[in-house]
Amino acid sequence: MLKTIVNAAAAAAVAMTIGHAQDETPPSLTPDQERVAKRLIEQGLEDDTAWDVLTSLTTEIGPRLPGSDAEARARDWGVQKLKNLGFRNVRIETFELPYWSRVVEEARIISPFPQALTITALGQSPSTPEGGVTGAVVRFETLLDLEASDADLTDKIIFVDEGMARTQDGSGYGVAVQKRSRAAAIAAERGALGVLIRSVGTSSHRHPHTGGSVRGGASLAPAPAAALSNSDADQLARALQLSKQPVQVSLNIQSEFRQGAISGNVIGEIPGKTDEIVVVGGHLDSWDLGTGAIDDGAGVAIITAAAKLVGDLRGKPTRTIRVIMWGAEETGLHGARAYAEAHMDELDKHVFASESDFGAGRIWQFQSGFGDGAVAKAKVFQRILRPLAIGPGDNKAFGGPDVTPLRMAGVPVAGLRQSGWDYFDLHHTPDDTLDKVDPEALQQNVAAWAATIYLASEMEGDFGRLPPKEDAE
Amino acid sequence: MLKTIVNAAAAAAVAMTIGHAQDETPPSLTPDQERVAKRLIEQGLEDDTAWDVLTSLTTEIGPRLPGSDAEARARDWGVQKLKNLGFRNVRIETFELPYWSRVVEEARIISPFPQALTITALGQSPSTPEGGVTGAVVRFETLLDLEASDADLTDKIIFVDEGMARTQDGSGYGVAVQKRSRAAAIAAERGALGVLIRSVGTSSHRHPHTGGSVRGGASLAPAPAAALSNSDADQLARALQLSKQPVQVSLNIQSEFRQGAISGNVIGEIPGKTDEIVVVGGHLDSWDLGTGAIDDGAGVAIITAAAKLVGDLRGKPTRTIRVIMWGAEETGLHGARAYAEAHMDELDKHVFASESDFGAGRIWQFQSGFGDGAVAKAKVFQRILRPLAIGPGDNKAFGGPDVTPLRMAGVPVAGLRQSGWDYFDLHHTPDDTLDKVDPEALQQNVAAWAATIYLASEMEGDFGRLPPKEDAE
Numbered sequence: 001m002l003k004t005i006v007n008a009a010a011a012a013a014v015a016m017t018i019g020h021a022q023d024e025t026p027p028s029l030t031p032d033q034e035r036v037a038k039r040l041i042e043q044g045l046e047d048d049t050a051w052d053v054l055t056s057l058t059t060e061i062g063p064r065l066p067g068s069d070a071e072a073r074a075r076d077w078g079v080q081k082l083k084n085l086g087f088r089n090v091r092i093e094t095f096e097l098p099y100w101s102r103v104v105e106e107a108r109i110i111s112p113f114p115q116a117l118t119i120t121a122l123g124q125s126p127s128t129p130e131g132g133v134t135g136a137v138v139r140f141e142t143l144l145d146l147e148a149s150d151a152d153l154t155d156k157i158i159f160v161d162e163g164m165a166r167t168q169d170g171s172g173y174g175v176a177v178q179k180r181s182r183a184a185a186i187a188a189e190r191g192a193l194g195v196l197i198r199s200v201g202t203s204s205h206r207h208p209h210t211g212g213s214v215r216g217g218a219s220l221a222p223a224p225a226a227a228l229s230n231s232d233a234d235q236l237a238r239a240l241q242l243s244k245q246p247v248q249v250s251l252n253i254q255s256e257f258r259q260g261a262i263s264g265n266v267i268g269e270i271p272g273k274t275d276e277i278v279v280v281g282g283h284l285d286s287w288d289l290g291t292g293a294i295d296d297g298a299g300v301a302i303i304t305a306a307a308k309l310v311g312d313l314r315g316k317p318t319r320t321i322r323v324i325m326w327g328a329e330e331t332g333l334h335g336a337r338a339y340a341e342a343h344m345d346e347l348d349k350h351v352f353a354s355e356s357d358f359g360a361g362r363i364w365q366f367q368s369g370f371g372d373g374a375v376a377k378a379k380v381f382q383r384i385l386r387p388l389a390i391g392p393g394d395n396k397a398f399g400g401p402d403v404t405p406l407r408m409a410g411v412p413v414a415g416l417r418q419s420g421w422d423y424f425d426l427h428h429t430p431d432d433t434l435d436k437v438d439p440e441a442l443q444q445n446v447a448a449w450a451a452t453i454y455l456a457s458e459m460e461g462d463f464g465r466l467p468p469k470e471d472a473e
Numbered sequence: 474m475l476k477t478i479v480n481a482a483a484a485a486a487v488a489m490t491i492g493h494a495q496d497e498t499p500p501s502l503t504p505d506q507e508r509v510a511k512r513l514i515e516q517g518l519e520d521d522t523a524w525d526v527l528t529s530l531t532t533e534i535g536p537r538l539p540g541s542d543a544e545a546r547a548r549d550w551g552v553q554k555l556k557n558l559g560f561r562n563v564r565i566e567t568f569e570l571p572y573w574s575r576v577v578e579e580a581r582i583i584s585p586f587p588q589a590l591t592i593t594a595l596g597q598s599p600s601t602p603e604g605g606v607t608g609a610v611v612r613f614e615t616l617l618d619l620e621a622s623d624a625d626l627t628d629k630i631i632f633v634d635e636g637m638a639r640t641q642d643g644s645g646y647g648v649a650v651q652k653r654s655r656a657a658a659i660a661a662e663r664g665a666l667g668v669l670i671r672s673v674g675t676s677s678h679r680h681p682h683t684g685g686s687v688r689g690g691a692s693l694a695p696a697p698a699a700a701l702s703n704s705d706a707d708q709l710a711r712a713l714q715l716s717k718q719p720v721q722v723s724l725n726i727q728s729e730f731r732q733g734a735i736s737g738n739v740i741g742e743i744p745g746k747t748d749e750i751v752v753v754g755g756h757l758d759s760w761d762l763g764t765g766a767i768d769d770g771a772g773v774a775i776i777t778a779a780a781k782l783v784g785d786l787r788g789k790p791t792r793t794i795r796v797i798m799w800g801a802e803e804t805g806l807h808g809a810r811a812y813a814e815a816h817m818d819e820l821d822k823h824v825f826a827s828e829s830d831f832g833a834g835r836i837w838q839f840q841s842g843f844g845d846g847a848v849a850k851a852k853v854f855q856r857i858l859r860p861l862a863i864g865p866g867d868n869k870a871f872g873g874p875d876v877t878p879l880r881m882a883g884v885p886v887a888g889l890r891q892s893g894w895d896y897f898d899l900h901h902t903p904d905d906t907l908d909k910v911d912p913e914a915l916q917q918n919v920a921a922w923a924a925t926i927y928l929a930s931e932m933e934g935d936f937g938r939l940p941p942k943e944d945a946e
Binding site: 055056058059060061062063070109112113114115116118204205206207230231234235238239242290291429430431433434435436 | 528529531532533534535536543582585586587588589591677678679680703704707708711712715763764902903904906907908909
């Protein structure tokens with residue numbers, strides 16, 4: 001009893017610090033629930049399934065561009081994997097999406113210092129005229145400088161040199177990525193031939209960073225756009241500094257774009273006793289440069305392994321645990337939108353949703369996104385996860401990209417926040433490969449997710465509803 | 474006086490430990506020489522010239538493949554740079570060499586796990602038939618295993634998966650590189666379609682490592698040969714492990730090869746009072762994947778800056794200091810051979826030779842390669858360099874690749890050994906770029922080389938002669 005009082009006092013102190021509602025008392029778990037949650041953590045820390053799943057996906061399938069044959073093979077792989085691991089109602093829910101892929105991507109300084117530059121086309125970049133375009137480079141230190149400039153950019157190649165801050169929580173990405181989704185539009189508006197951006201990434205290696213260049217991904221970007229590796233952005237900036245004349249660069253991008261390609265979400269379940277649904281997952285597709293190990297093979301592997309541990313418990317869970325290997329996340333959350341549309345009628349049965357999609361680093365924080373009256377329930381998750389060196393977060397969880405439509409529809413979410421310190425060294429680059437994953441960090445993730453999925457399924461009462469929001473896009 | 478006795482005792486102890494001749498007494502420097510050597514070190518530690526030279530070379534010229542237009546531009550750059558810095562008798566000594574360059578390099582796993590593999594063609598690799606070849610992969614853990622095997626390799630693709638040890642002194646390279654210079658010959662002997670080797674490098678990034686695949690570089694290699702990045706070698710090894718059937722890989726290499734291309738050594742001098750010559754340099758050419766910052770722009774920059782500091786001293790040096798920016802080192806020491814041939818008549822006037830060609834890391838050891846009766850002179854260099862955290866080495870110096878013909882002709886050499894701990898993360902890969910160079914480490918190099926060049930020029934008496942050797946190649 002004393003312990004409970006001390007814990008409650010500590011919890012209240014934490015809540016005061018981080019701005020949690022203080023007036024709610026966290027619910028108690030039954031002794032049996034306590035015991036099971038702790039055992040799941042122990043099992044997760046010794047789990048090999050996630051590593052095996054990740055090895056299999058990245059080796060046997062490799063890169064999995066949305067709408068590609070490889071993504072289709074990955075779906076078949078996913079169905080087989082979920083069935084073999086004992087999931088029920090395993091199925092693919094297909095949908096259509098526009099398909100984009102790179103065919104040629106080349107850039108060179110033509111004069112005065114002729115040499116190749118290492119680039120990669122941004123997703124949805126249109127092709128340049130065959131053979132490419134050549135123009136003088138105009139450099140802007142930041143996107144804001146480009147937006148504020150009234151320079152004549154007709155027939156120029158715009159170079160947005162803005163760097164990205166390395167942060168644990170990935171917040172540097174949100175700032176730096178704006179140039180990627182804005183630059184092609186500005187180039188078209190200003191009559192530029194194309195755009196080169198410094199990679200939206202922190203890698204000091206010669207790997208450019210791809211990613212969508214138009215929001216939503218339903219159309220081609222308005223101008224050819226590519227990213228330079230950080231080393232090559234340095235090089236181009238130096239060339240501009242050392243040259244006494246304009247620096248002419250050629251840019252040749254050839255890409256393929258067509259409507260009506262097929263993708264799909266792979267779904268497997270652990271059927272529950274009630275009609276309430278807990279949705280957890282990772283996305284199955286990846287960019288084409290790496291093998292999608294950290295983005296997001298790791299998420300698929302972690303969730304699959306964690307849910308399997310819960311599925312292996314005796315008896316049915318209270319709520320249905322629905323594992324989703326989301327399709328076509330990278331080019332515009334196509335799978336997420338398709339799912340929300342297809343399951344519109346049962347969205348009110350969705351009581352919890354979360355995605356693992358921030359690599360394979362250790363989880364350092366449990367963040368909730370629960371509705372009014374249920375916020376205190378986060379403390380139960382946070383208490384259970386504490387031995388994994390996971391701290392308490394606020395109630396502003398994002399929940400992961402693919403649960404966005406669910407969150408906007410009011411479904412409560414949670415964020416098991418992974419360290420992103422090194423994530424953007426690898427993300428969307430050729431360097432996103434299995435050898436970068438630390439198997440022990442993967443196990444810490446499985447442990448945390450197994451306990452989380454279990455609590456989300458078993459905890460008494462729901463997690464409230466979020467105020468519904470309009471899709472901003 | 475006491476200090477001298479203590480120093481001598483310490484020196485003797487060191488000599489006993491490392492096997493130096495103990496019976497020679499190191500010569501004394503004059504007070505003036507002591508003062509100048511120390512001042513050169515101070516100046517070197519504040520030197521900006523090396524950084525400026527390196528920035529200029531890597532930015533304005535970029536990659537400099539032996540025999541290419543870019544290498545020709547680099548020679549003109551070198552002439553201009555040496556003249557601007559006050560060197561005399563600046564000239565280009567041209568020679569002919571075979572030219573090789575990559576045009577296409579592609580590899581894919583065709584079945585059962587279709588996906589691209591990241592490779593780079595090895596230097597001197599011949600082309601595959603147009604469109605490439607496809608064959609089942611046969612993996613060998615080491616070169617020794619391949620050599621010992623009597624498996625039928627007809628129409629197979631050989632995969633030599635041997636890794637490389639990370640070492641400070643670069644000794645891991647000497648072991649691992651054997652597969653690069655042997656594999657193509659074995660493939661041809663055994664009727665294989667081609668060879669894939671794990672990169673001869675320690676990078677964990679997705680950068681394959683190029684380099685010559687035939688000794689001497691005068692001819693094409695006997696079979697198409699390419700290196701997989703370490704990540705891709707891991708991937709191919711895993712695919713072989715997970716597949717229940719042979720792993721079919723396609724390999725398409727198209728390369729250009731022609732005799733009679735032009736390269737040259739760029740030479741500048743600080744004329745001395747006597748006809749004795751001290752040769753120092755770095756090589757101007759580089760592989761094509763990076764911009765040749767650490768291999769060997771750094772060596773060129775370090776030596777140029779260090780010699781300039783010596784050249785700025787009042788009065789002529791005793792010996793002529795000859796700075797050589799060697800040409801066409803990478804494809805077979807073509808510049809080194811051409812120089813030895815062209816200067817055959819004055820080789821006996823060469824009293825000291827050394828090259829900086831191991832990147833931009835800090836120097837940790839001064840190693841001599843002096844003749845009988847002159848070995849104790851190394852102790853003077855070692856004493857002077859001690860404040861730079863440079864320790865004494867033995868008398869088995871290699872001296873650098875481009876002084877090999879000189880060393881074999883009896884010219885004494887020295888090795889200012891740089892830390893190679895990270896060198897093979899970058900060497901011969903796209904990652905060999907300026908941003909990897911630490912300007913402070915570059916300054917430590919300039920300081921050590923300035924003192925070394927000064928002592929080599931001014932020290933009383935010569936450094937002996939080495940027993941001449943036949944060229945082993």
